[in-house]
Amino acid sequence: MHPVHKTFFLLMVSVLLAGAATAPRITVDVKPGAAISPTMYGVFFEDINFGADGGLYAELVKNRSFxxxxxxxxWQIIRRDRAQGRILILHDAERPRNPRHIRILLEQQGDGFGLQNEGFRGMGIRQGADYRFSVAARAVEGTIGALRVELVDQAGRQIAESHLNGLTAAWRTHQCHLRAGATTAAARLNVWFTGEGVLDLDMVSLFPTATWKGRDNGLRADLVQLLADLQPGFIRFPGGCIVEGFNLSQRYQWKNSIGPVDQRVVTINRWNFEFKHRPTPDYYQSYGLGFYEYFLLAEDLGAEPMPIVNCGMACQFNTAELAP
Incomplete structure (x- = not known):
């Protein structure tokens, strides 16, 4: 090594060693401060982008009660060669909270006449999973005594099938189960009618049986688990802008979101039409996920419930309508 380089090297080593020997020491005296509330952080839920129906709420059928x-x-009519039939939308004044149902008039069965539901931009179906189909039905006249229920993939291939028998002249809820033979993100539900005659239907529903905690009318287990993993201190529901509504008639009314599911009043979601460049005409609130389910979810998560209610004013950026 060149003498100059050697001298410089030894000088730098000496400086570093001297600095290390005299490095300052910092002592931190930790004293308890203010207690941090467990409700300092939590989850804000808003029914937007299909956050409830088509999201956290596990129902797979869109517009199940028409x-x-x-x-x-x-919904759309499906038929095969020689099948002849019609449908009517009927209004029952004796059921003001859920007045509509659909009437099937099957004139010639042929190779098949039925209805198809597209779900929420498709139905996410998992291979090997079980699904519970249910429907309120009554046989008005003729020989329609059974339904054939199937799930099909985007190419129309059947991935699950079941049969539902025992339709009677009185309104009654019927159930059957399907097990999926394949996985697809965009399945469709087909309901085929057997026989000829007149049949009334309402509350056509399809749920995975493996909901959160296995509950009927339950929530998606995978999404709730993600919420649980956050360990939130509170959960705020059902949102902000949807509580206000475009006008007061479209505000979130929590009393309409409790009780038997078929008695909860379907309401348009204000995000249905809010953005002119991005309309979502199929965005409604079935209230299947209502205040009871929100409070139950908060209890499951060990979180404080934070319900949001309307104060008597619609959104000030829309109508700003005030309650009398």
Whole structure:
């Protein structure tokens, strides 16, 4: 090594060693401060982007009770060769909270006449999973005594099938189960009618049996688990803007969100039409996920419930309508 380089090297080593020997020591005296409330952080839930129906709420059928402004939104007639039939939307004044139902007039069965539901932009189905189909039905006349229920993938291939028998002349809820033979993100539900005659249907529903805690009318287990993993101190529900509504008639009314599911009043979601460049005409609130389910979810998560209620004023950026 060159003498100059050697001298410089030794000088730098000496400086570093001297600095290390005299490095300052910092002592931190930790004293208890203010207690941090366990409710300092939590979850804000808003029914937007299909956060409830089509999201946290596990129902797979869209417009199950035909109560959307366009009663067949999400539904279409399916038929095969020689099948002849019609459908009617009927209004029952004796059921003001869920007045509509659909009437099937099957004139010639042929190779098949039925209804298809598209779900919420498709139904997410998992291979090997079980699903519970239910429907309120009554046989008005003729020989329609059974339904054939199937799930099909995007190509129309059947991935699950079941049969429902014993339809009677009185309104009654019937159930059957399907097990999926394949996984798809965009399945459809087909309901085929057997025989000829007249049949009334309402509350057409499809749920995975493996909901959160296995509850009927339950929530998606995978999404609730993600919420539970956050260990929130509180959960705020059901939102902000949807509570206000575009006007007071469309505000969130919590009393309409409790009680038997078929008695909860379907309401348009204000995000249905809020953005002119991005309309979502199929965005409604079935209230299947209502105040009871929100409070139950808070209890499951060990979180404080924070319900939001309307104060008597619609959104000030829309109508700003005030209660009398």
């Amino acid at each position: 109560e959307f402004d366009w009663p067949l939104r999400g």
